[in-house]
Amino acid sequence: MGRRRRGGGMPGAASLPLLLLAACCCCVWPRTQILVAATTDATDLTALNTLFTSLNSPGQLKxxxxxxxxxxxxxxxxxxxSGSSVTAIKLPSLGLSGNLGYNMNTMSSxxxxxxxxxxxxGGQAIQYNLPTAKLERLNLAGNQFGGELPYSIFSMNNLKYLNxxxxxxxxxxxxxxxxxxxxxxxxxxxxxxxxDLPEGLSSLSxxxxxxxxNNQLTGSIxxxxxxxxxxxxxxxxxxxxxxxxxxxxxxxxxxxxxxxxTGPAPPPPPFTAPPSNRRKSPAKKDDGSSTSDGKSGISGGAVAGIIISLLVVGAIIAFFVIKRKRKSKREEHFEQHQPFTSFPSNEVKDTKPFEESTAIDVDSLASPASVGLKPPAKIERNKSFDDDDDFLSKPVARKSNTKPIKAIVYSVADLQIATDSFSMDNLVGEGTFGRVYRSQFNDGKVLAVKKLDCTVIPFQSSDDFVELVSNISILHHPNxxxxVGYCMEHGQHLLVYDFHxxxxxxxxxxxxxxYSKPLSWNTRIKIALGSARALEYLHEVCSPSVVHKNFKSSNILLDSEYNPHLSDAGLASFIPDAEFQTAEQSAGCTAPEVxxxxxxxxxSDVYSFGVVMLELxxxxxxxxxxxxxxEQSLVRWASPQLHDIDALDRMVDPALKGLYxxxxxxxxxxxxALCVQAEPEFRPPMSEVVQALVRLVQRANMTKKMLDGDASRRGDDQDQDFI
Known part of the structure; x- marks a missing residue:
């Protein structure tokens, strides 16, 4: 009773310290609440953390x-x-380097x-995973982005400003x-x-x-x-x-x-459909009435078009008649000077064509109907018929690639010095395509040199290797x-990559x-997502699509932050499937149908991805x-247990020590489990795999916080923080 009376009256001297302590707590508590209960949406926060890392963590960003x-x-x-959602990122003229974050598409506001x-x-392409949901203004002007326009712009329905x-x-x-x-x-x-300008520009209403x-655009406008x-x-x-x-x-x-x-413009070509409903049809009169009202007759433009078409057909026929005469003369001359050999009549048919199209068969052009109004074949655009009289008689082994290669050309001497004459001390790996050496250059830069095995990739000529390098050099993705460069000297074929x-x-x-530090759960999910994004890029962004064929854990390289970088992309596409299957001996990674x-x-790439995820x-x-x-085959052993939570617990890598x-x-x-389905048609595309993994990685920061506080993973309080 006495204690209750003291509490209800004026405080005594003994109570003052307690009151002061309570007052301090009241002053400090609101600030503590701000630190604990963040106001920013967790998805947006993760995207900004990733963006900061992708920008090389610049100190000038306060x-x-x-x-x-x-x-x-x-x-x-x-x-x-706006509330907890990030609505704008405006960081112009700050001297920033690096690239955009790979998960910016998750910023839905x-x-x-x-x-x-x-x-x-830095010459790399713009990250294709741009935010699309509500974006109205996109300004990336005055940077060093290379590559093509990212396809994700197509989905920016609300976009008003693009620079x-x-x-x-x-x-x-x-x-x-x-x-x-x-x-x-x-x-x-x-x-x-x-x-040429794409037809889609006509839709910008x-x-x-x-x-x-100040570009190099061609054609008409x-x-x-x-x-x-x-x-x-x-x-x-x-x-x-x-x-x-x-x-x-x-x-x-x-x-x-x-x-x-200069001069008057020609009439529009006949029978041309309008490219868009918003454009006036060329088949309409100025008063809006249709010229095709059911009456017979041909307009002046149609007559002109028919005349032009006939002239084109006649020119094509005349061209091939002249060519056949020239070819006959060359064969006759060849036979006179080469009495012990004969010129095969099917020389042209058996050659490998330009642009991977069927070679021109002169004998099949017996009538204009077989020619139509299309070019006779997909002949190299920069090549003129008149540039070389022997055009039709020369066998072509492979398309000539005229794209400039943006990669450093190294000499064999440079690489010998950097690798200490390819010493075994610098050998860091040996894979399907050859050995990989660590190389250190005079400027201190460390790179990886892949010495291609000529028995696996037998280049018929230097053009073959140049084409391979060209195809690989256009692949740009953070994962x-x-x-970096290549070397082609003295019969050697070497590729130079980043070293991780x-x-x-x-x-x-x-x-x-x-003594090695085991990979944490969050790091494993991070590696899974990055690897999935790499395959998504090859499959669904590259045109034509690139099938990796050789996706396995030894081809996933990790940088200092454990970001994955898929190696050997584009190499296997140069080798026919049957030959590559013989060369590739990685048991357990290939799909059943392969x-x-x-x-x-x-x-089959999706299946191989699933196998690597089982490894993780x-x-x-x-x-x-x-x-x-x-238990020898990982897929055969693991597949039946993937949907049994108790069995799943027993399957998890012991190195995780239950911290997941x-x-x-x-x-x-x-x-x-979907990725390693035996039937290919039941496996998801990589874009769906990426989206599923994104939902896991969004909670990565919460995962770490919870695991720091409680090593147990069984409590309901912890599980509710994960999807």
Missing amino acids: GWQVNGGDPCGESWQGITC LVELDMSQNSLG INHNQLQGKMTDVFSNLGSLTTVDLSFNSLTG SVKTLYLQ NVLANLPLSDLNVANNRFTGWIPSQLKKINSLQTDGNSWT LNEL RNGSLHDLLHLSDE DMTGQYTMK LTGRKPFDSSKPWS PAKSLSRFADVL
Whole structure:
């Protein structure tokens, strides 16, 4: 009773310290709450952490962190939020380097992304996983991005402003515009874009400003004729043809520095359907009435088209008649000077064609009907019929690749010095295609040199190797081990790649000693997602698609941050499937259909990906002869247990010591179980695999926090933090 009376009256001297302590706690508690209960959406936070890492963790970005933090609550530099969602990233002119984050597409509320006037890209392509849901403004101008326009722009239905000027974009302009009806400003000037304008540009029904100057674009600009433009600049390109009369009415029009045709423009070609409902049909009269009202008769334009068509057919027939006469003379001359050999009549038919098309068979051109109005074959565009009279009689082994190779050319002497004459001390691995050596150059840079085995890839000529290098050099993705340079001297064929100090995933999983630090669960998921993104890029972004054929843990290289980099991309595509199957001896990684038919497909890559994910899950090799027979094949042993939670617990790599979330483990097992389905048609495409893994990696930071607080994974409180 006495204690209750003291508590209800005035405080005595003995109570003052307690009151002061309580007051301090009240002052400190709100700040503690801010630190614990972050206001930023967890998905956006993960994307910004990744972006900071991809930008090489620049110190000039105030407030930014590699892990954790609260961008909205702590007001990170350049970040604008609405509630808990990040709506804008504006970091122009800050001297930033690196690239964009691989998971920016998860930022579903982002309206504006401005990374202009920095040094981003380093010649690499723009990350294709850009935010698409609500993005209205995308400004990457004044950087060093290479490659083509990222295909993800196609999905930016709300985009109004697109600016990628003063970069190093190259190749044909990707047709990403047909879905961008809200776009008002497009600036792709001062790049190295080539080829004709894509038809999708005609769908830009709201565009007012279009800057394409200072590229290498070709063909006509007719596709722009009916756009509602008020400002158009196509200067300093390689455009030809006529400037459409509609465009001449634009207030601000710049067309200098092209090869325009003077004189009156020709009538439109006959039977041409309008490319879009928004454009006026060329088959309509000026008053809007149709010329095809059911009456017979042919318009003047149709007559002109028929005449032109007949002239084209006649020219083609005349050309081949002349060619046959020339060929007969050459054969006659050849036989006179080569009495002991005969010129085979099927020389042309058996040659390998340009552009991987069927070779021209002169004997089949017996009538105009067999020619039609199409070119006789897909002949190399830069080659003229008149450049070489022997064009049809020369066998062509492989298409000549005219694309410039953006890779360093090394001499054998350079690489011998860097590898100490390819000493065994510098040998870091030996794979399907040859040995890999660590090389250190005079400037201190460390690279990996792959010495190709000529018995696996037998190059018939130097052109074959150059074509291979060209095909590999255009593959750009943060999770690929990208080509740095090459060497072709004295019969040697060598490829130079980035060197990754943490070695291969295979070595970390299977060759680590007792002093090695085991891979944590979060790191394993990170490796799985990065590897999946690499395959997604090869399968669904590259055109044509690239089948890896050789996806295995020894080809997944890890950098200092344990980011995965898939090696050997594009190498196996140079070898026929049957020959590659003979050369590749990695038991346990290939899909069942490959073993039966010898045919590699994207679905067989998905299966191999699932096998590697099983390695990550269990710590076991794909095939281990030291195990009992029923456990030697990893897929055969693991597949029946992947949906049994108790069995799954027993399968997990003991090196994890139980430090993993049960729900995350279960969902990871569900994903890889689909990948290792015996029937190819039941395996998911890699884009679906990526999305499933994204949902796991979004909680990576929470995983670490929970595991630091409680090593147990069985409690409901922990599991609710994972998907």
